[in-house]
Amino acid sequence: MEKVEVLNQFYENELFSTIEKFEEKRKKIRTKILFIIFLIIWNSCTIYFFFLLSYDEEFDLLAFFITGIFVLSGFVYRYFKKDYTNNFKQEVIKPLIDKLDEELTYSANLYVSRSIFNRSMLFKFPDKYSGNDLIIGKIDSVNIEFSDVHAQKKYKDNKGRTKYSTIFQGLFIVAKFNKRFHGSTIVLPDTAQNSFGDLIGSWLQSNNPNRDELVKLDNPEFEKEFVVYSNDQIEARYILTPSLMEKILSFQQKSRQDIYLSFIQEHIHIAIDYKKDLFEPTIFTSLLNKELFIEYINSLTLAVSVVKELNLNQNIWKKID
Numbered sequence: 001m002e003k004v005e006v007l008n009q010f011y012e013n014e015l016f017s018t019i020e021k022f023e024e025k026r027k028k029i030r031t032k033i034l035f036i037i038f039l040i041i042w043n044s045c046t047i048y049f050f051f052l053l054s055y056d057e058e059f060d061l062l063a064f065f066i067t068g069i070f071v072l073s074g075f076v077y078r079y080f081k082k083d084y085t086n087n088f089k090q091e092v093i094k095p096l097i098d099k100l101d102e103e104l105t106y107s108a109n110l111y112v113s114r115s116i117f118n119r120s121m122l123f124k125f126p127d128k129y130s131g132n133d134l135i136i137g138k139i140d141s142v143n144i145e146f147s148d149v150h151a152q153k154k155y156k157d158n159k160g161r162t163k164y165s166t167i168f169q170g171l172f173i174v175a176k177f178n179k180r181f182h183g184s185t186i187v188l189p190d191t192a193q194n195s196f197g198d199l200i201g202s203w204l205q206s207n208n209p210n211r212d213e214l215v216k217l218d219n220p221e222f223e224k225e226f227v228v229y230s231n232d233q234i235e236a237r238y239i240l241t242p243s244l245m246e247k248i249l250s251f252q253q254k255s256r257q258d259i260y261l262s263f264i265q266e267h268i269h270i271a272i273d274y275k276k277d278l279f280e281p282t283i284f285t286s287l288l289n290k291e292l293f294i295e296y297i298n299s300l301t302l303a304v305s306v307v308k309e310l311n312l313n314q315n316i317w318k319k320i321d
Helices: 002-052 058-100 114-119 191-206 220-225 233-239 242-255 291-312 314-320
Strands: 105-107 128-139 142-156 162-176 185-189 213-215 226-230 258-264 267-273
Touching (some): 002 291, 058 105, 220 226, 226 233, 226 242, 242 291, 267 291
Antiparallel strands (some): 105 128, 128 142, 185 258
16 A cells, blocks of 8 residues: 555656646647548548449448558557657656566566466466566566566357457566475466356356366455366465455456466466557547546556465465465
């Protein structure tokens, strides 16, 4: 809680003036983009009607011009946004990370590796994987790194064309402790029970062939929102203390985002599914909306608080010893 207050004060007292400057830039860039897109559409329509007089297959021609408009508009958007985004991250996001902890470093173009993502056992192995905004360093002598990642799975549509569907897009966090967990414990959103009710949902949870044994905990509210699997029931209960469950539950309720956790070997993995690039500035939405930065702050402080909770919980490490 103390760290949240520090970051909020930093936002109000130091960052806000910088954000106001970027808000003015954002408005100018938005105007330029909209004007150029208008010119693209206007000229495309003019050329389309000119060709229409001498081109018989109207549908193919229309599809060609519509595709061209989207491609050119996307190019214009990316071109004008690139420098703005880079400057925003260096002048707004980087100072926010520095304020969170002096031992954390920020790299806008790097991200958590695919092998770490796969090791977490939280999702299917992706066919396409990308990311940005890597934050890496130490918190209470624990190595930690996190970044935005976008993981996609390949599939074929009904016409045999290759498509990609998103299996996860959001903030992915990994921390490495000095000691190992004996087993593997996985915490997932409880979609089965929320979708099918207690009876059917519990049966589906217990009979999931892709997961270890179902773990039942003494927190009904946590059980309603999450399902826990582990190959070490005792260790799972040592890890998921009442305090840690409350922290996870509180964050989930405030953020209204799906959150996934796994405790494997000496690592904890946390995935927060924002379904977007969390640290990417917007062009068509005001930067003065503080909710955007509350998301940043809450996500960053969750990572710190979970690491601190586990690091200080001597019962886990005594049990492992």
